[in-house]
Amino acid sequence: MARIRLENISKSFGQHTAVEDLDIDVADGEFFVLLGPTGAGKTTTLRMIAGLEKPTTGRVHINEADVSAWGPAERDVALVLQQYSLYPRLTVRDNLSFPLRSRVRNMSEADIEKRLDYASKTLRITHLLDRKTDRLSGGEMQRVSIGRAIVREPQVFLMDEPLSALDAKLREALRSELKDLQMRLGATFIFVTHDQVEAMTMGDRIAVMNKGRIAQVGRPQDVYSNPRNTFVAGFVGSPAINLLPGRIVGNGAVMAPSFQLPLAGPAASEGAYTFGIRPEDVSVESGAPVEARVHDIENHGIEKIVTMRVGEHLLRAAIPARTTVALEDQIRFSWNPNKVMLFDATTGVNLRHQAA
Amino acid sequence: MxxxxxxxxxxxxxxxxxxxxxxxxxxxxxxxxxxxxxFKPLVQATSVPPSVLFEPQITPFVKLFTKRAQLTAPVAPEIYEAAPWWEKLVLDGGERLARDGNGEVVFSAYPDRFINSLIIAITSTILAVSMGTITAYGFSRFRVKGEADLLFFILSTRMLPPIVVAIPMFLMYRAVGLNDTHVGLIILYTAFNVSFAVWLMKGFMDEIPKEYEEAALVDGYTRMQAFFKIVLPEAATGIAATAVFCFITAWNEYAFALILTNRRAQTAPPFIPSQIGTGLQDWTVIAAGTVLFLIPVAIFTFLLRNHLLRGMSFGAIRK
Missing domain, CATH: 1.20.5 (Single alpha-helices involved in coiled-coils or other helix-helix interfaces)
Structure with missing residues (x-):
């Protein structure tokens, strides 16, 4: 299949810079996720790979070819969008065969039929083939648009938030289906999403983007446990990480004037930092050193997320679902000193990454 | 509801x-x-108070398609008897039909003028709508430098009453030999309508998600193929609405047709009032010409009514 390499890509629209100095190397057969908030430049990046936008500077390589000057038709990539991805007025069958009937491909009817058959069986949409697209449900529509990508047997699948418009249940189902499909096809997928759960569950690697730049690239687990900066830390993970401004004094973290807790690992010099601790690394128990009040409780079924109030700080902790707590209860908590992340108070960069 | x-x-x-x-x-x-x-007899057409009940007759239509003269003396009975029924209708009204040297009835110019109207209105509508559609597509999809200014400039051609330019148009047309030609009126009506068509179609084009064409581009089609295969069918509603408006404008145009044409390329609107009659004002003939003249617009609008209704409310594309 294909390897995608973006080299020093920038894209501006007039005064506005959408993407800046982007370097991405996607391996053959990889499920690569571009994750970031709205306006981070994910879609622009995807469109530049598809050839729908030309980069202002930099080059796009597919395999070893420099395709920067190629049009979308020549690049042999397939694109699945969140909406409007199917041609209206056409049946599912016509939608699926539409890319194959392009003059570029010049395929015989028998070949078209064969590919149609394979794609519709793979996605279990055979019964929909003669339906008009406006008679499909959201999930069926997205299946068909994925099918339209599959029939092409492209070098790369590009997906722009294909699941975002679906309801939660369906999204979950299609998520695993899509991942499964990618493994079966062994194809290179580049998947754009703002949903960190999608990124974590599907991606072989994730590129977290912010304001047109790459904040961090890595395997989901690495990005989660070792975020490069406070942005990545805050964006990846649900419930979100606790980020607390404070100081290191001696061997402990001091959140003046509320509380202080011990730190482990290589000692950092004294001074101001942002402390990051994931909710699951905060433990609530009767003998713990810090006292807090329950500010809010979210019952997730599998666990409870309590937001605790300590002085002016709010801190989330994940506790077992069986634990009974009520609003304004007094509870005590501690944290796992090994899991505390230290971020530079001004730049927000993780100290571990700063050293490297 | x-x-x-x-x-x-x-x-x-x-x-x-x-x-x-x-x-x-x-x-x-x-x-x-x-x-x-x-359908009224001439006397009842102008009676005061107006008559509501009358015996319908088709004499005005016979008169519309023929050339006539006042009878100066009562018509000889044997001639009257020999005349076909429709000629009798005219003779009853005190007029006789004009005949050529071979004794054949001379037809009026109405059918020719009517056909002129059809040729000119249809051609100019096709031209204006297709140019408008392509221009609107360009404005809608590409970053055009000075887009707002250009669009304003296009619209500005409609900011003065067209009749203001009638005299200069007449002089220019005479200089280049476009007076009393089909091409002349077609160019003129196309120019009238194209600015309107651009603006109307721009609205419709903006409503069509560009994702459709982008999908087609990625799927291996050229921009042109994507335009014809994907965009045009989606824009059908807008095209229908724009076409109806352009057609009505061109079909009903009177002032320029009156000034710039007189025989060969004259359209029906200036011709109909010229039939007001020989000697007396025969409103029934005018009415007959007008009724027939209404029919093409009615048919055209009726055929496109579904598109038109959706088109009027814009937002014709389902989100």
Missing amino acids: AVVSSRSGRLGNRIAIAVVLVITVIFLSPIYWITTTA
Whole structure:
């Protein structure tokens, strides 16, 4: 299949810079996720790979070819969008065969039929083939648009938030289906999403983007446990990480004037930092050193997320679902000193990454 | 629609229906008037008070398609007996049909003028709508430098009453030999309509998600193929609405047709009033010409009515 390499890509629209100095190397057969908030430049990046936008500077390589000057038709990539991805007025069958009937491909009817058959069986949409697209449900529509990508047997699948418009249940189902499909096809997928759960569950690697730049690239687990900066830390993970401004004094973290807790690992010099601790690394128990009040409780079924109030700080902790707590209860908590992340108070960069 | 059950709601409904009825009557009354006049005997057409009950006759239509002269003396009975029924109708009205040297009835220029109208209106509509559609697509999809200024400039051609330029147009057309030609009027009407078509179609084009074409581009089609295969079918509603408006404008245009044409390329609007009659004002002939003249627009609009209704409310594309 294909390897995608973006080299020093920038894209501006007039005064506005959408993407800046982007370097991405996607391996053959990889499920690569571009994750970031709205306006981070994910879609622009995807469109530049598809050839729908030309980069202002930099080059796009597919395999070893420099395709920067190629049009979308020549690049042999397939694109699945969140909406409007199917041609209206056409049946599912016509939608699926539409890319194959392009003059570029010049395929015989028998070949078209064969590919149609394979794609519709793979996605279990055979019964929909003669339906008009406006008679499909959201999930069926997205299946068909994925099918339209599959029939092409492209070098790369590009997906722009294909699941975002679906309801939660369906999204979950299609998520695993899509991942499964990618493994079966062994194809290179580049998947754009703002949903960190999608990124974590599907991606072989994730590129977290912010304001047109790459904040961090890595395997989901690495990005989660070792975020490069406070942005990545805050964006990846649900419930979100606790980020607390404070100081290191001696061997402990001091959140003046509320509380202080011990730190482990290589000692950092004294001074101001942002402390990051994931909710699951905060433990609530009767003998713990810090006292807090329950500010809010979210019952997730599998666990409870309590937001605790300590002085002016709010801190989330994940506790077992069986634990009974009520609003304004007094509870005590501690944290796992090994899991505390230290971020530079001004730049927000993780100290571990700063050293490297 | 929700069922209106409250007393005040029902009353409001009735008032609304009544208002709609009154408006409908007001709008339809000229059509009723001109249609009935076209079938009235000449005396009843101008009677005061107007006659509502009359015996319909098709004499005005016979007169419309023929050339006539006043009878100076009563027609000889044997000639009257030999005349076909439709000629008798004219003779009964005190006129005789003009005949050429071979004794054949001379037809009026109405059919020719009518066909001129059709040729000119249809051609200019096709030109204006296709140019408008392509231009609107360009404005809608590409970053055009000075887009707002250009669009304003296009619209500015409609900011003065067209008749203001009639004299210069006449002089220019005479200089280049476009006076009294089909091409001349087609160019003129296309120019009138194209700015309107650009603006109207721009609205419709903006409504069509560009994702459709982008999908086609990625799927291996050229921009042109994507335009014809994907965009045009989606824009059908807008094209229909724009075409109806352009057609009506070109079909009904009177002032320029009157000034710039007189025989070969004359359209029906300036021709119809010229038939007002020899010796007396025969409104029934005018009415007959007008009624026939209404038919193509009615047919055209009727054929496109579904598109038109959706097109008027814009947002014709389902999101």
